[in-house]
Amino acid sequence: MKAIAFHRMKVYWPLYVMAIPGIIFLIVFKYIPLAGAVIAFKDYSVFKGFMDSPWVGFKHFETLLNHPDFARVFGNTLMLGFLKLVLVFPVPVLLALMINEIRKSALKKGIQTALYIPHFLSWVIVAGIVFDFFSLSGLFNIVLGWFDHEPVLAMQDSDYFRPVYVISSIWRDAGWGTVVYMAAISAIDPQLYESAMIDGASKFRQMRHITFPLLLPTVLVLFLLEIGNFLDLGFDQVFNLITPMTYNVGDILDTYVFRTGIQQAQYSFATAVGLFQSVIGFVLVYIFNRVSKKVSDGGLW
């Protein structure tokens, strides 16, 4: 037995050597921070580290739940998460269904190119474009002027923050979101369409009764993943779109953690916020996964 193992190692040792840098990376950048989440239950001190800082139980979670800021920030996060799920998530599905109906390949490619471009711009740049668009002499106010409407400073007005968040999400990522759905549509058996055409089914009926139902499992899987990221609204996006005047509706868990944890160095408290966020995300996925298994056969696991 030992001899065989020895012989194996003689040939296979390079595979083990190759794996070592990657393993070290995973331990340092994924697992130590994951284990470091215990400081949510400790009073972290820089000198004592993750291990030796004293335990304090649920102290930080109690502070958190009694903190007026936290209720507001959590409410903002839930609201934006809900809007994203209801208004942003369905857009790529509809776009993919429509793009699929275009038969002229040059036109189709042109449309896809235009719709994909914004995805490759960072949120810093997208925010730059958004601020320019809504500035006093920007396109938005020029068009409002054509209708004799008073200029609106949308980026400095908390009533506009949520619409700006939703629209900028759609503008940047909805086009790109179609890629997965287009892949799923291209996997549909063409014979289904042929027999539907022989039966005289219109294009719309084909879309409704073939493409859409066969796309649903993919939609469901992505929906579940989206639920898991429900509270994960994108730090870059919100941080770059927010202004002091929109803090009351735009401040979310991610920006709150940045402020309290990184800038004000309340390490344990901010970790508690982060852990709370992860646990809620996990619970939501778990519940919706159970539901989707009941309703259909689909599910993540």
Place this chain on the structure above:
Amino acid sequence: MFESRSEKVFVSGITVILILLSAIAVIPLLSVIATSLSSKSAVDMNLVTLWPKQFTFDSWGYIIDRPDLWRAFFLTLGSTVIGTALALLMTALLAYPLSKTKSEFAWGGVIMVAVVIAMIFKAPIVPYFLTVRGIGLYNNPLVLIIPHILNPFNLIIMRTFFKQFSKELEEAALLEGCGYFRMLFQLVLPLSKAVLATLALFYGVLLWNQFQHPLFFLQNPDWFPLQIKIRQFITDDSVIMAGSASTADLNYNTRTLRAATVIFAIVPIILVYPFLQKYFVKGAMIGSVKG
């Protein structure tokens, strides 16, 4: 194929909607380009919509003359190129053993589970921050590269690709006395150009657009990468106007300069866009088939 009138109306209706949506996707970009190429007075008088008015390159010239912006540009270019190369190496080095059978690489199963767990459970940001700071990456420009050189999702894509290789070729090479390192670098990787291109773009876009790591970890303005610099330009008038000679008689204002800054940052993306589109779509499809 026979198409009735209502069919044609349906398809052309969809076509019109999609063309409108494509226009909406591009209009904000056109508006920024127009602003960046217009004069201060035209912009102040609300004349600029989608086409430059009182055309001038003054804003572009001003932005191009800013050495701090170029410094950030080359820092970002360098960290993107080096980071992408390192990331491909790191990813290949782990993906290759993971594509082997249990008898060849016994740790495979455990590592795969660890990778998937790392993908599902994201550590809270603060312990991550403390860990990365703890290994000396705080205020260290290497933080622009090292935390990004292995991505679990990309690792799984590359492993899936390696798994499709024919066993015979590798077995023959093994019998010839070719070791696994030579096999990876001289046989497997040269045959993996498609997946390498895709992942190079995944890593490259991530590195080029990164904002959160430099924001959290870098304090010294000398090491600010492009995105942080651009944010300063866009949000801080004193930074963007720092290089202007006098306040009178200028043919630009903060708005045209901000627009020119945005264009400065977009141009490199547009230049590589044909590759982005081709390989990104492929990569996203591989990813979606797996996930």
